[in-house]
Amino acid sequence: MRSWPAPEVPRLSDAGLPAAARPLSLHDTGTGETRPTTPGETARMYVCGITPYDATHLGHANTYLAFDLVNRVWQDLGHRVHYVQNATDVDDPLLERAQQTGEDWRELADREIQLFRDDMTALRVLPPDQYIGAVEAIPLIVEMIEKLRGRDATYEVSGDVYFPIAADPAFGQVSGLPRDEMTALSAERGGDPGRPGKRDPLDALLWMAKRPGEPGWESPFGEGRPGWHVECSAISVEYLGMAFDVEGGGSDLAFPHHEMGASHAQVATGERPHARAYVHAGMVGLDGEKMSKSRGNLVFVSKLRQSGTDPMAIRLALLAHHYRADWEWTPAALDEAAARLGRWRAAVARPSGPPAAPLAAAVRDHLAGDLDAPAALAAVDAWAAAGGADEAAPAQARAIADALLGVTL
Ligand code: 5CA
Ligand code: ZN
Numbered sequence: 001m002r003s004w005p006a007p008e009v010p011r012l013s014d015a016g017l018p019a020a021a022r023p024l025s026l027h028d029t030g031t032g033e034t035r036p037t038t039p040g041e042t043a044r045m046y047v048c049g050i051t052p053y054d055a056t057h058l059g060h061a062n063t064y065l066a067f068d069l070v071n072r073v074w075q076d077l078g079h080r081v082h083y084v085q086n087a088t089d090v091d092d093p094l095l096e097r098a099q100q101t102g103e104d105w106r107e108l109a110d111r112e113i114q115l116f117r118d119d120m121t122a123l124r125v126l127p128p129d130q131y132i133g134a135v136e137a138i139p140l141i142v143e144m145i146e147k148l149r150g151r152d153a154t155y156e157v158s159g160d161v162y163f164p165i166a167a168d169p170a171f172g173q174v175s176g177l178p179r180d181e182m183t184a185l186s187a188e189r190g191g192d193p194g195r196p197g198k199r200d201p202l203d204a205l206l207w208m209a210k211r212p213g214e215p216g217w218e219s220p221f222g223e224g225r226p227g228w229h230v231e232c233s234a235i236s237v238e239y240l241g242m243a244f245d246v247e248g249g250g251s252d253l254a255f256p257h258h259e260m261g262a263s264h265a266q267v268a269t270g271e272r273p274h275a276r277a278y279v280h281a282g283m284v285g286l287d288g289e290k291m292s293k294s295r296g297n298l299v300f301v302s303k304l305r306q307s308g309t310d311p312m313a314i315r316l317a318l319l320a321h322h323y324r325a326d327w328e329w330t331p332a333a334l335d336e337a338a339a340r341l342g343r344w345r346a347a348v349a350r351p352s353g354p355p356a357a358p359l360a361a362a363v364r365d366h367l368a369g370d371l372d373a374p375a376a377l378a379a380v381d382a383w384a385a386a387g388g389a390d391e392a393a394p395a396q397a398r399a400i401a402d403a404l405l406g407v408t409l
Contacts, residue, residue: 001087003131004117007124007406009075015399016392017360022368024073026246027324028277029254030174034370037245037277043079044244045070046236046275048253049131051088052112053097056119057298058318058329059284059291063250065315065406066281066323066371068125070246072404073367084239085128086232087113089135090225092190093293095214105215109133119301122311124406130239134231137238141226142219144234145206147268149221157197159209161221163230165202168263174278175255185255190228204260206230229260236274237265247275251326252290254280282326284318291329299329312407313338319373319405340381341407347384348398348409354388356396363404376405 013019023036037043047067050060071081088094089109098105113133120127134141145161148154153167165171175182179202186193186202193201205227210216216223236244242265247258262274283290286297304314317337321327347353362379366372383397401407 001113001131001133001136002117003127003129004121006127007121009072009126010399010403012076012360012396012399012403015396017357017396017399019078020073020076020364020368022365023077024070024368025370026070026277026279027370029258029280030176030273030278032176035277037074039074039079039245041080042082043074043246044082044240045246045248046084046232046240046244047128047247048232048249048257049085049087050112050116051091051094052109052116053094054293054298055112055116056301057291057293058301058314059250060116061119061123061301061314062284062318062321062323063248063281064120064125065123065318067246067248067279068406069319069323069367069371069373069404070248070279071126072406073364073371076364076404081126082240083126083128084130084132084236086137086235087116087131087133088228088231089113089133090215091134091228115302119305122305123301123315124311124408126406132235132239134226137231137235138217138219138226140234140238141230144230144237144264144268146220148206148264151267151270153267154206155199156221157195159222160205160224161207162198162203163206163260163264163267164199165204165263166200167267170266170272171263172259173273174259174262177255182255189252189256191256202256204229204256204264206264229257230264232257233261233264233268233274236261237269242269242271243273244275246277246279248279249281251280251282251324254278281323282321285326285328288328304334309334310338310341312409313341315405315407316340316377320377322374323371340377341409343384344380344401344407345409348394348401350394352389352391353393353397354383354386355390356383356393356400359383359397360400363400367404373405380405
């Protein structure tokens, strides 16, 4: 599928600032530790994309902004970033929504993906190099299921194909959760732990035989459609290979989605790990509940844009929270962000300011330490509030906010 247009990213060396040095450390859910990422010349990142309906709400945007910072920090360190994202353009919840509204599921997905592209563009989120829909990835998915079958890591229940978690001795490495919690989360997040005939309640669906009235594709396992986890597993391995640097998403994806995806990939390829770090953003809530499509308590980026909100203020409102925090959206957060944006814009419009090299060092340092965006914003606040005679500083500060935080002033 088409990705979205890339915003310009200024190079801070072109603005007369020194090069970055400190590697990016990120919290890895798999080990529970914050560790330096160690990419080669090209850093490789996979971030789970939307299921295209009710997008883009501020929870989605918050998650994509977190990984946009990863991308920007790596680029500032001189890496090329190979970034891949999917869109789950065929799955139960999407088909259910299309059924409810009477819309064709493909039209619903196309429209929502375009809205998402427009929102990401407005928020200056760097686009993935490959933006891959589940439907277009079906041949890859089938290939991965074939590999699993070749390793005796599939079985059937009434024509549906399952992955036995017993095939992966490392199962549990991503979430580290006790079994009872895995079972509860599986039921909550699209799994079917109660289905009779499964060898293990946690075993994951790889291929679902075609149901009446639903779309299906021909495959060696019969006509049907892919399960959810194998979609991201197959796309990530195809485009990035194994042991890529970061797999990302919201914290609700740690189990079962990233756990299962890692298991599928590791059993199918006989290599490990799938990703070197599993990185998860916190959940944004509204009115005391996680913002989610099923609850319907959503604030949309596109609605805010339509009502005249500056996308840079939306960006600042989200970056004011640490990416791993769970937090509640309030309209006041947007007012505060707009006021901050105004102060920053006034500061870079001055003929001179305090030297910007210490600002670059501070912003880089905060972001390198597990993306402490709130501290990075506070460093820009302090620069903007101080006076100084450095005539190069306003343009340099503008470049810092743009390159590292994605905020154009
Ligand atoms: N298509 C799958 C991933 S393969 C999916 O989870 N789609 S989604 O549309 O439900 O979510 C897209 C991304 O936004 C996921 O990373 C998810 O973890 C994240 N997300 C969803 N709700 C929130 C929320 N309230 N706060 C923060 N992130 C959220
Ligand atoms: Zn995914």
